[in-house]
Amino acid sequence: MVSRLGRVGQFIWAGWIGLAALSLITAVWQAGHEAFGAFILPDPATVLSAVAVIILAPENHPIIGATAERAMRGLGLSLLGGGALGLACGYSAAAMRLTRPLLTVLLGVPPIAWIVLVMIWFGSTDTTVIVTVVAAVAPVLFLGAAEGTSHRDRRLDDMARAFGVGPARRAFGLGLRQALTTFLPALAVASGTAFKVAVMSELLTNAGGAGGALADARATLDASSALAWIVIVVGLLLAVEYLVIHPFRSELERWRTAANPFGVKT
C-alpha cells in the first residue's frame, strides 16, 4: 500500500517534465504568433481564454461529449473485436499467417477512404463516425495483441504444463499477461488515433461534435476558435492516456522498474 502511494506520488511528480514540454511548445507558439500575426496564428493566451469560454458554456458540453463518446465507443468495439481476435490468433500460427496480408490491406486503406464509403452506407450519423474509428483502430489493436501472444515465452507454458496448470490459467495468467507488453503501447497509439479519426470523420460528414465545431470555425475563418477546439481534443486525449492507460501500465510493469529504483540512473 505504501509502495503504491509512493508510485502515485512519483507519477504526479513526473508531471513537471510534461509541464516543461508543454511550456516549450507554448513558447514556440508565442514566437510564431509574433512573427506571423494574430490572423494566421493567434497567441496562446487568446486561444486559452477561448478554450475557457468554450468549456464553460453549457451548450458546448454535449459537443465535446459526443466526440469523446464516439471515440471511446469505437475504441471499445475495436478492443472487443480486434483485441480479442488478436489474442486468439496469436495462439495459432496458421491464423496469424492468414490474417497478416489482410491486415496490411486494412492498415493500408486511408481513413479518409473509409469515411467516404461509410458515409454512403450510413449517412451523417453516429454510426459513420464510430465505424470509421473502428476501421482505423481495430487492426492496430489486433496486431498489438497478436504480436504479444505469438511472441510469448513458450518455455513458461511448458513450465506451467509440467506443474499441471490448466489451459485457462495458462492463457490468462501467461499468454494474456505477456501480450500486454505489446498490447498496451498499441492501445496508447489506438486511443490517439481514435480521437483524431473521430474528429476528422465528424468534420467531413458534418455529424456535429468537435469536428463539426472545427468545420464552423473554418467557415468563419476563426483561427482562435479552431485552435481552441484542437486544444480541447488534445486535452481529452491526454486525459485518457495519462489518467487511464499510463497508471494501468506502470502498475503492470512494476517489475521492470524494480531493478532500477527511482532516482538511480542506469
Added chain:
Amino acid sequence: MSALSLVGVKHAYFGQTVLDDVSLSIEAGECVALVGPSGAGKSTLLHIAAGLVTPSEGRVERAYGRHAVVFQDPRLLDWKTAAENIAYVLRHRDLNRSGRVERIAEVASLVDLSVEDLTKFPVELSGGMRQRVAIARALAVKPDFVFFDEPFSALDVGLRLRMQDLAVGALLERGAGMMFVTHDLMEAARLAHRLVVLDADGRGLAGERRLEGEPLQRDIALCFARVQDWLVNDPLFAGLNDSHGRRAQ
C-alpha cells in the same frame, strides 16, 4: 510397478533420430542420473518423460501422484515476486491461503531464501537465487517424482553442493523418484543410485552403472576416484568428455 517407465521411446527432430528405442524404469525413491555428451538427447528424454514432448514412438507410464520439473533455466514469471512464483504452481492444489503462505515459507527456508528475498522480483535476484526459487517451487508441490534438467549448473561450487544435499535429501526422505540430467559425472556419482549413459549417436541407451552406497553419503574422494576410473578404464564413458558434441550423421 515402477514409478516411471519409458517403453521403446523413439524421437526424431526433422527426420534426424535423437533417441531410438529407449526403455528405462525408475522406482519410487530412486535417483537416476542421465549422462551423455551434449546433443545426445538427454534433455529431450527428460522432456518426454515429464510429458512435455510427445515421443514419435513408444510410451511413458507413470505410477506416481504428482511430478515437478526443475529446468536448466529458472523459468520464473518476471512479473511475479519470488513468493508469487512459487504460489503460481500451488494455487490449484487444495491449499487455502494460509496453507500456501506456510508452504512457501517452508520451502524458501529449505533453499536459504530469506523473507525479504521472497518479496523481490526475479530481476532483483541473482542467477543462483533465481534457480533456488525454481527449486523451491518444485519442492513446494510435494512431488512424488522430480525431473531435474541440469538444475545446479548455474550455482557456484559451494552452493551447488548445498543445494544438491538439500533438494535431493528432502526428496529422498519423502521417497520421491528422481531423474536428473547432468554433464557432470561427479555430480552424478554423488547423487544417484544409478547412472544411465546415452549413446552419442542417437542409438538410445549405451549402458548403465549402478553405484554402491547411498546417495549423498558417499565419500567425495571415493566418488572422484570412481569417476577417474570410469573415464580411464570403462569403455562406456570413453569419449564422454572429449567429444565435441554429437557427430553429424
